[in-house]
Amino acid sequence: MSGADLLLGNRERDQTNQMVVTMARLVEDGDFLAEGIGTFLPTAAYMLAKLTHAPNCTSLCPNGNTLMPGTRTLTLGHDEFETIPRASMWLDYLHINTSTMPAILIGGRPRWTEFMRPAQIDPSGATNNVCIGPHARPKVRLPGSAGIPDASTVARRFYYYAPRHTRQLFVPELDFCSGAGHPGTAEGNPQTITVITNLGVFETGPDGRLRVTKLHLAASRAEIEDSSGFVFDWVPDVEVALPPSAAELHLLDTAIDPRGLRFLEALTGAPRRQRLRALATEDAAA
């Protein structure tokens, strides 16, 4: 698919694919993979990991509230129809929040992997999904924090992703903290916070501050500094992340996401609405 069909530049298209493979490579075989809803990048990454190096992972699919082994093709809001008939177990949100997640997050077994999408991130990796401006009278009301406050305060390791690396995203101070940052000491959680953006990978160091650990494609130091609201430390000899292989791209374009739903996450405003309309028209005709 060309960038133009997706209403994206070719560089943004390539960055999006790079983010998916970077996330897939963070998945370990046997992981418990928690999906979001409409979070196409991590879901594509989970499917890619399952089809390559991590076939024994189980997905928690919120759309349908199911545990699901195996892989599926991404859909635009129709995941229930894929996951429910093939689920190994059917849960509700009380089970998930009082049994499944505490046993995994605090009990520590099996290994949990989930990628959340924040609206703001501060230098300690703390995040905000609640509001910009004061809570009682916000400038921008965001949809809400869902389970991020619950999970970020007890998990040892926490992942975020952000398809558009901007100064509005990486801010020196949050307007509201709904995701706990690194505690700044060797005690407390999370001990590692990793953020994957279109420009690179950012991970908390021993001092608890986010550092640049990997670059995506041709991102430069200047581009990262111009696009961030605070100054990152850099690990010595920052590597460029391994780009997607032809085989990985083929899996994404055929088995996992032939309609290119993952690219929706890189769009905003009118182009996103235009692309959604085109996809909805295809769905209605199907």
Add this chain to the structure above:
Amino acid sequence: MGQGQLTTDRRATLAEALAAVRDGHRVGLGGMTLYRRPVAAALALAAAGRRDLEIVTLTGGLETDLLIGAGCVSRLRSCYTGLEVVGFAPHFTRRAQQGTLELVEETEYTLSYAIQAATMRVPFLPMRGDLARTDLLSVRPDLKTFACPLTGATLIAVPALPLDVAILHAAAADRLGNCNLQGQLALDPHLATAAAITIVTAEKIVSTDELMAMRGGVQLAGLYVSHVVDRPGGSLPTSCFPAHRLDLAGVLAYADAAADGETWPRWLANATKACA
């Protein structure tokens, strides 16, 4: 509960059932964001001009946003309100930014604990104190911390949240109110046990034998259901597995109408007329 109630026919019209909802009630809505939402029931509440409702929903979607847009809601408890891939929920966003909608900031855990505490008829359930590392407690003065009597650790008391009414849409029900939910279960079976009155709209009313043969069988016992309403398509444009897929074009049309002050009254009038 007497045996008589186990065999009570609970079928009602939507208007008869919703007469139980009064201004100022705390109403729990079933389903999640764009999946198996009681949209027809929400439209009927809007048409009836209910006011000052407190809406409780794990994640609010189109049904919650339309109730806000129709002026029915004064307080909302949820941990997410939006239209997922379609974006922000227009009325929720506007009213929150105006400061004219009281939002009780929930998390997945706080709302789950609150509903479970109400079901257990205990004043609160203890939650680990870790949540204090976020700003949640600063906007939730009702979440009080206390020292665990066994370990001394700091815990949070999550108050019980009994509901006046729970409203769910089911994939199928029998005339006794037994429900097959399918799809997204969300907190639905637990809303019913935390509520004084539970109203179910169902895609279809079937025999108990037929219900038990469906995937998942009986997922909510009719014991907890006050009224069951035959309402095919009662979740549209949100999904109802396996009968209806999410109608994304319908959600996009809603989002456009709700974001526009001139189009909105027309959308609401047409939608309420269609479901009357």
